[in-house]
Amino acid sequence: MPLPILRQIGIKSLKSVEHVVLFIISVATVFAIGEEIMHMFEIRTVELADLLLLFIYLEVLAMVVNYLESGKLPIRMPIYIAIVALARYLILDMKGMDDWRILAISVSTIVLACTVIVIRWGQLKLPYPKNKDLDH
CATH class of the missing domain: 1.10.287 (Helix Hairpins)
Known part of the structure; x- marks a missing residue:
């Protein structure tokens, strides 16, 4: 195989791994958001620490979306x-x-x-x- 073809295969493989990992990060973050919301319902109160944790999760999701849309972080x-x-x-x-x-x-x-x-x-x-x- 010529070198340019190997390079293209390598780039496509790495991009596929990148998208799989971004998907895993997104799913894990959504799961964590769900757990936090369930926790707030269980204790029947919302504290500032809970809201800040949700903001952290939201920023992680925004970072993934930004990276997917622009290709830049x-x-x-x-x-x-x-x-x-x-x-x-x-x-x-x-x-x-x-x-x-x-x-x-x-x-x-x-x-x-x-x-x-x-x-x-x-x-x-x-x-x-x-x-x-x-x-x-």
Whole structure:
């Protein structure tokens, strides 16, 4: 087999694996959402931690959809997920944390938020040049 054909087969195989894994992530996330909703019904209350967890799941699904539609994964989306996860962690365990841990989590959240701002500023002010070879 010529090398270009092997390369095409390799690319198609990897893309197939990629789509299977994205499907698994989506199904697992929807399952986790269902479990969380069932949990809220069982205890007959909705807490802020539950809502933040649902937002994390929603962001994961949005990330998968974005990746499927554009073929790109914006680095900001995982950072958003990390910010919400840190906020949830802080809300759930704040009473049992010492001051230094609370400060570290707060500073980490601020650093991540600043990172999003810097990335967004860079995308607006310093965009990648258009690749003429890719434009058809």
